[in-house]
Amino acid sequence: MFDESLLEDPERLARADSRGLLRGVAASGARVRTALRLAEEAGVTGLQPDGRPRTLLVAGSGPDATAVADVLTALDSGSCPVELLTPTGPTAQQARWTLPGWVGSLDLLLLISPHGTEQGLTDLVEQAYRRGCTAAAVTPAKAPLAEAVAQVRGLALPFAAPEGNGTADTAADTGAFWALLTPLLALTGRLGLLTAPSSELHALADTLDEVATRCGPAVATYTNPAKTLAAELDDALPLLWSQGRVAAAAARRFATVLAARAGRPALSAELPAALAAHGPLQAGVHAHTADPDDFFRDRVEESDGLRMRIVLFQEAPDQPGSAAPAAREQAYAHDTPLSEIAAPGGSDLHIAAELLALTDFAAVYLAVASTERP
Structure with missing residues (x-):
């Protein structure tokens, strides 16, 4: 049952939101700013790319990975196709990932994980290294996935976790999508695959703040x-x-x-x-x-x-x-x-x-x- 009256009472709404979902969405702009700062500290702005990759391959755990790949495709200037890799296995932790046979040194592998503990993604980094494929990851600093990417001289971009939460709770972290997407926007922009300059990426946070102002619980x-x-x-x-x-x-x-x-x-x-x-x-x-003009219809047995x-x-x-x-x-x-x-x-x-x-x-x-x- 949906209690529409709850929407008109910010205090009751706050009490009902025991997991802090609304707070997480409202903080999306702040997550973007933090993600951009961490990406800059990780060396994105200092990259000197030698040409553009042939294909971007995206692999990650959870539905946010699919959405990130989808949005990257929509924002791409058309110079580089984006392919989402899909794993096999019963759970995210037991997922097995395999690179397509054609992947090589001209391609770029992007790994997405707010946890960085999935063994399948770490194994995928090793596969990419054997193929000569460069790897980059958005994942918590010092996580196994970040260490694996660093070992093959890839680029590990720190995941901007929610404030006061050192580990990402994906189920309740409603701002995780922007924390995962933003570093990749900065990276692809540096590679010339995205037409958004750095100033527009910083303006992204302002846009999210404006939406939060219009759509917040007090409105x-x-x-x-x-x-x-x-x-x-x-x-x-x-x-x-x-x-x-x-x-x-x-x-x-x-x-x-x-x-x-x-x-x-x-x-x-x-x-x-x-x-x-x-x-x-x-x-x-x-x-x-049912015909609403039928006066004699059986309303007792009528289904919605x-x-x-x-x-x-x-x-x-x-x-x-x-x-x-x-x-x-x-x-x-x-x-x-x-x-x-x-x-x-x-x-x-x-x-x-x-x-x-x-x-x-x-x-x-x-x-x-x-x-x-x-």
Whole structure:
């Protein structure tokens, strides 16, 4: 059950948030600043790259690794493909990783771990060394993974853990994503793979702080876009429709954090393909919903049925050739409620920060204000 009244009472909301999820999201800007400082101290700004890598290979534990690879792909200038490696094994600690056969000295391996204790990732560093593939890792200093990367003369970028917490609790660390992504943004920018200059990376923290100001617990629901979205998604299956590479990455991450934080399923698809992909689902639900004008229907035996809500992600308000008008028309035709999220414009990195931070807040509000939590 979702207690919407909790959103209007900051004190009750704070008591319900026993794991500090909202505090973690609000501190994302601070985590970015700390991550940039640690990356600079680790030597990122002093790198003198000899050309660009052929491929970026990303390996890491947890859903944040997938999202980091997805966002890097969306922000990439197109000069270097990003490939996410997937392991085999029953758990993260027992995962076995293998480099593709074509990997060699022209490629760069990026390892992501807020713990740095996974033996499979440490073994992957050894594989890369035998192939002549350079390795870099974002992981806690002095962790086994950091030591393994240092031994092969790779670059170990310290993971910026939450304040007062020497070890990262991935389940409750809602700011871990930015602490993992930021050092890689600095590294790929130095390699010429990202078009964001250093000043824009520092401005990223300011953007996250601005979103936290608009979406914080003290802001009333009617002026708080994250609380509004959380309330709209109560008891609904979200259909996350997106237009643009950055918006698509944000929608896929929102589906991930909804499942991880609030235990809510969601379906994501890119426009215009989403219209055909989810159209039959909308039509099927609409066809099996009881007719509200049928006065004699059996209301006692009537089930609530499946309720859906479309969340439309856009990188900017409607542009020429946008599929957003068609999405609105289809939503209206099937009586499907629709929410819209659009960044106010700016660079791709600024747009990503706006969309990702707002939806992080919404997922946490859903989790905290629900009586049953994952």
